[in-house]
Amino acid sequence: MIARATFWQRFCRYPTAIVGLVILVLVMAVAFVGPIVYGGDPWAMVAAPFIWPGQDPAYPLGSDSMGRDVLSGLIHGARVSLFIGVAATCAAVLIGVLVGSAAGYFRGLIDDALMRFTEVFQTIPNFLFAIVLVAIFQPSITVICFAIAVVSWPPVARLVRGQFLTLRQRAFVESCVVIGMSTPRIIFTQILPNCVAPIIVTASIMVATAILLEAGLSFLGLGDPNVMSWGAMIGFGRQSLRTAWYLAAIPGIAIQLTVLAISFVGEGLNDALNPRLG
Amino acid sequence: MSGALLSCRDLAVEYRTGGRVLRAVDGVDLDVEPGQSVAIVGESGCGKSTLARAIMGLTPASRGSIKLEGRELVGLSQRELRPLRPAVQMVFQNPYGSLNPRLTVGRIIEEPMFVQKVGTPQSRRERVRELLGMVGLDSGSERQYPHEFSGGQRQRIAIARALALNPKLIVCDEPVSALDVSVQAQVINLLVRLQRDLGISYLFISHDLSVVRHLAHSTVVMYLGRVVARSSSRMFWNAPLHPYVAALKQATPTMQVLDEGYVPPPVLEGEIPSAIDPPPGCRFSTRCPHVQPQCRESYPPLRPVSAVEAVACHRVEVQADGSATTPWGVKSAPAAPLPQAGGDPHS
Amino acid sequence: MLEVHDLVVEAKVGDALIRLVDDVSFRLDAGGTLALVGESGCGKSMTALSLMRILPEPAVRIGAGRIELEGEDLVQVSESRMCKVRNSAISMIFQDPMASLNPVHTVGRQIVEAIRSHRDVPKPEARRLAIELLRSVHLPDPEKRIDYYPHRLSGGMCQRAMIAMALASRPRVLIADEPTTALDTTVQAQVMALLKSAQRETGTAIILITHNLAVAADAAQNVAVMYAGRIVESGPAREVFRAPRHPYTVGLLQAVPDGADIADGAEIPPLTEIPGNVPRPGLARRGCAFAPRCPRAQPRCAEERPDLVLQDGGPRAVACFFPHEAVLR
Numbered sequence: 001m002i003a004r005a006t007f008w009q010r011f012c013r014y015p016t017a018i019v020g021l022v023i024l025v026l027v028m029a030v031a032f033v034g035p036i037v038y039g040g041d042p043w044a045m046v047a048a049p050f051i052w053p054g055q056d057p058a059y060p061l062g063s064d065s066m067g068r069d070v071l072s073g074l075i076h077g078a079r080v081s082l083f084i085g086v087a088a089t090c091a092a093v094l095i096g097v098l099v100g101s102a103a104g105y106f107r108g109l110i111d112d113a114l115m116r117f118t119e120v121f122q123t124i125p126n127f128l129f130a131i132v133l134v135a136i137f138q139p140s141i142t143v144i145c146f147a148i149a150v151v152s153w154p155p156v157a158r159l160v161r162g163q164f165l166t167l168r169q170r171a172f173v174e175s176c177v178v179i180g181m182s183t184p185r186i187i188f189t190q191i192l193p194n195c196v197a198p199i200i201v202t203a204s205i206m207v208a209t210a211i212l213l214e215a216g217l218s219f220l221g222l223g224d225p226n227v228m229s230w231g232a233m234i235g236f237g238r239q240s241l242r243t244a245w246y247l248a249a250i251p252g253i254a255i256q257l258t259v260l261a262i263s264f265v266g267e268g269l270n271d272a273l274n275p276r277l278g
Numbered sequence: 279m280s281g282a283l284l285s286c287r288d289l290a291v292e293y294r295t296g297g298r299v300l301r302a303v304d305g306v307d308l309d310v311e312p313g314q315s316v317a318i319v320g321e322s323g324c325g326k327s328t329l330a331r332a333i334m335g336l337t338p339a340s341r342g343s344i345k346l347e348g349r350e351l352v353g354l355s356q357r358e359l360r361p362l363r364p365a366v367q368m369v370f371q372n373p374y375g376s377l378n379p380r381l382t383v384g385r386i387i388e389e390p391m392f393v394q395k396v397g398t399p400q401s402r403r404e405r406v407r408e409l410l411g412m413v414g415l416d417s418g419s420e421r422q423y424p425h426e427f428s429g430g431q432r433q434r435i436a437i438a439r440a441l442a443l444n445p446k447l448i449v450c451d452e453p454v455s456a457l458d459v460s461v462q463a464q465v466i467n468l469l470v471r472l473q474r475d476l477g478i479s480y481l482f483i484s485h486d487l488s489v490v491r492h493l494a495h496s497t498v499v500m501y502l503g504r505v506v507a508r509s510s511s512r513m514f515w516n517a518p519l520h521p522y523v524a525a526l527k528q529a530t531p532t533m534q535v536l537d538e539g540y541v542p543p544p545v546l547e548g549e550i551p552s553a554i555d556p557p558p559g560c561r562f563s564t565r566c567p568h569v570q571p572q573c574r575e576s577y578p579p580l581r582p583v584s585a586v587e588a589v590a591c592h593r594v595e596v597q598a599d600g601s602a603t604t605p606w607g608v609k610s611a612p613a614a615p616l617p618q619a620g621g622d623p624h625s
Numbered sequence: 626m627l628e629v630h631d632l633v634v635e636a637k638v639g640d641a642l643i644r645l646v647d648d649v650s651f652r653l654d655a656g657g658t659l660a661l662v663g664e665s666g667c668g669k670s671m672t673a674l675s676l677m678r679i680l681p682e683p684a685v686r687i688g689a690g691r692i693e694l695e696g697e698d699l700v701q702v703s704e705s706r707m708c709k710v711r712n713s714a715i716s717m718i719f720q721d722p723m724a725s726l727n728p729v730h731t732v733g734r735q736i737v738e739a740i741r742s743h744r745d746v747p748k749p750e751a752r753r754l755a756i757e758l759l760r761s762v763h764l765p766d767p768e769k770r771i772d773y774y775p776h777r778l779s780g781g782m783c784q785r786a787m788i789a790m791a792l793a794s795r796p797r798v799l800i801a802d803e804p805t806t807a808l809d810t811t812v813q814a815q816v817m818a819l820l821k822s823a824q825r826e827t828g829t830a831i832i833l834i835t836h837n838l839a840v841a842a843d844a845a846q847n848v849a850v851m852y853a854g855r856i857v858e859s860g861p862a863r864e865v866f867r868a869p870r871h872p873y874t875v876g877l878l879q880a881v882p883d884g885a886d887i888a889d890g891a892e893i894p895p896l897t898e899i900p901g902n903v904p905r906p907g908l909a910r911r912g913c914a915f916a917p918r919c920p921r922a923q924p925r926c927a928e929e930r931p932d933l934v935l936q937d938g939g940p941r942a943v944a945c946f947f948p949h950e951a952v953l954r
């Protein structure tokens with residue numbers, strides 16, 4: 001058939017994907033390198049309260065109600081948000097893959113049971129359930145990741161199940177049964193690698209959702225009290241929304257940009273990972 | 279026949295759908311001798327693919343026995359079947375779906391040996407190269423991916439994989455149906471050559487009666503789950519006794535149309551009946567041009583009508599001289615004895 | 626009646642423009658049948674799609690050439706004019722009949738739609754016509770089956786319905802793209818017989834696309850053999866198949882199982898292979914595309930590309946510097 005474009009060529013077909021990737025790389029750079037370069041403790045009350053951005057060159061993004069440096073918060077918050085986004089997504093994907101692959105491969109009663117189980121989780125409103133979980137187990141980064149993972153895994157399970165149902169029928173899987181391959185080996189070495197592309201695309205979007213969920217939880221005061229995250233910053237800024245709206249807007253824009261960037265990258269990945277012609 | 283490599287008796291595969299039973303395979307007897315090819319021919323719904331899958335253990339048999347070198351396969355779990363797998367391997371119909379797109383060709387061919395814990399990594403790699411050479415692909419192929427090959431080449435890869443464990447029998451499920459004409463010949467000739475060199479048996483599933491002649495020592499024709507005709511004669515094609523086989527032959531386009539005096543044969547009307555609710559009596563009675571009342575009342579058993587042919591038709595008569603005839607003028611001569619094991623079906 | 630001149634169909638892949646159909650010319654006489662024969666990638670289906678101008682644009686488009694249907698060049702006409710031409714002057718049936726019918730509409734609705742798209746007929750009248758059409762293609766119980774959804778019909782029945790739809794407007798040309806490949810053997814024979822009788826009745830000319838030489842030999846008066854986007858041999862079907870000139874045609878005929886009865890003690894003639902593979906579309910090449918696989922190839926074949934040349938003033942034409950002379954059958 002006609003020679004296929006490489007992964008990068010396909011990815012770069014969407015200018016938005018390139019833009020998204022650039023923004024994401026910037027955010028990740030800020031998250032990793034920022035705290036080292038910029039230093040300082042975002043919780044430290046270093047300035048007068050409610051300095052507007054641009055007013056004081058020492059605090060380029062101003063200060064909040066307690067005199068904390070907004071820029072410092074933003075930089076440290078990047079790390080937290082990204083970490084929670086990625087960790088929660090990894091956990092959700094793991095659960096979803098286990099459930100979905102079992103349901104899709106074995107079918108029958110196992111499939112029915114697992115799908116009913118999945119439906120239970122899917123029908124509870126995500127955010128409310130997350131709130132309940134965090135409230136019960138006391139807010140901390142671990143609990144937040146766990147809660148987000150618990151509400152996010154059902155779509156992954158359904159996706160993986162659908163892939164397994166299809167791929168299981170394919171001749172190359174049957175040819176593995178014919179050579180005497182064991183079931184776990186078939187699942188992990190034959191079928192799963194062929195599902196990876198849609199899982200990656202879904203996972204990339206889930207990172208964005210996880211960041212938003214975390215922001216929401218922190219906004220409501222259910223974030224980890226020891227950690228400065230973007231959501232927490234919005235939460236602190238809630239009281240002063242009418243006067244010092246920049247306190248909520250700045251982290252809000254940061255979240256928005258990151259989520260948008262991830263969506264664009266996901267779109268590019270969708271095409272790049274799709275093994276079709278050209 | 280006790281010397282048979284593979285022996286099926288009264289094999290049946292049933293599916294239950296909504297309270298009714300679909301008998302995809304309904305009582306089939308089959309024997310494959312070592313070094314011989316048996317072709318199974320039929321149209322959709324005849325059960326040939328289901329039969330192949332039952333023999334391979336991909337679909338459980340509902341009834342009957344499958345004996346591989348005397349060892350019973352029906353009722354065994356996948357784990358129990360595993361050590362028996364090397365003896366029977368399979369080549370699938372779709373060259374585009376039967377190879378894992380994410381593995382290299384070398385890995386695909388090595389996989390059976392790896393799974394069955396045969397040899398060392400070194401010896402396995404040697405064997406992969408040997409197998410690639412046997413099927414006519416060059417050794418650089420082992421680093422490439424399936425999508426880089428054409429359909430015919432992929433089937434060769436599939437054949438190489440099937441050979442990896444030194445099987446005694448390879449079940450080929452319509453291996454050439456999805457290939458171009460010029461490539462079909464390559465693959466069929468390859469299969470014949472491998473049989474001559476390695477003594478493998480084939481169970482060759484096809485819908486094309488004209489192709490199987492070039493490969494098969496004996497031919498089995500199925501209709502709606504049952505065997506309607508079986509022959510180990512090369513003259514099977516010349517004078518088919520069973521009306522369905524005759525209809526199949528007539529419907530198969532061949533270059534005979536160009537010959538002088540060619541008379542277009544009658545076209546068989548009607549549709550293949552539903553397998554859930556087969557017609558009473560002979561299943562072909564709804565479409566048979568020679569149907570009689572007895573055909574609709576009782577099912578004609580598969581009975582030998584000559585030294586080399588068995589037919590499931592009420593109206594075929596056995597003559598004193600060992601030939602078989604039909605009232606509509608088909609005469610099948612008493613044929614030559616079975617060809618030798620491992621011999622070329624052409625000779 | 627239909628004349629195709631120097632048709633080129635191109636596909637844009639990345640930055641390159643590759644030719645899927647490369648300077649193809651042929652003619653179809655009124656009421657006759659022309660078979661376009663070849664293997665995968667030879668361009669026969671693309672040729673058919675370009676006649677109807679239903680190529681998957683903009684990736685694949687007509688690059689050059691003329692398609693003259695009774696004098697009108699279909700390559701140049703507007704899309705709205707082409708809509709009128711489609712399914713009234715030219716119709717098409719496809720390989721997979723189940724996929725050609727919309728699964729969420731009944732068969733009857735689709736036929737009625739086809740009838741009313743080019744004729745102003747009230748719905749009850751169109752329905753009556755549809756039932757008659759289904760009856761004319763030997764669909765059993767048309768009054769009942771007209772209200773069936775496609776999944777309830779077998780492949781053969783769907784193809785009959787498609788033929789009925791395609792011939793409803795009595796088109797000048799019917800393009801049949803591998804109409805029997807997806808069907809069972811006995812059903813194939815029924816559908817081919819139906820096509821032939823329908824042609825006798827309506828006088829429609831047929832372009833039959835197939836990879837099966839025997840089907841072409843049986844159904845067509847004229848044949849054009851395609852390889853790698855070009856026609857390599859053409860002429861009356863009987864003559865081309867009995868005395869093929871191009872080495873590819875010879876190779877194809879020898880690779881196909883012969884249906885002759887075997888005399889007692891005689892050998893079954895083995896299937897002769899054509900070594901190598903069908904070339905993938907798009908590889909730019911000098912010389913004859915078949916040369917790498919050709920047993921008669923000479924150095925000249927790798928350098929120059931042979932044009933399709935009339936033999937002895939026609940009607941046969943071959944694109945080869947060293948054509949065969951002997952008769953095969």
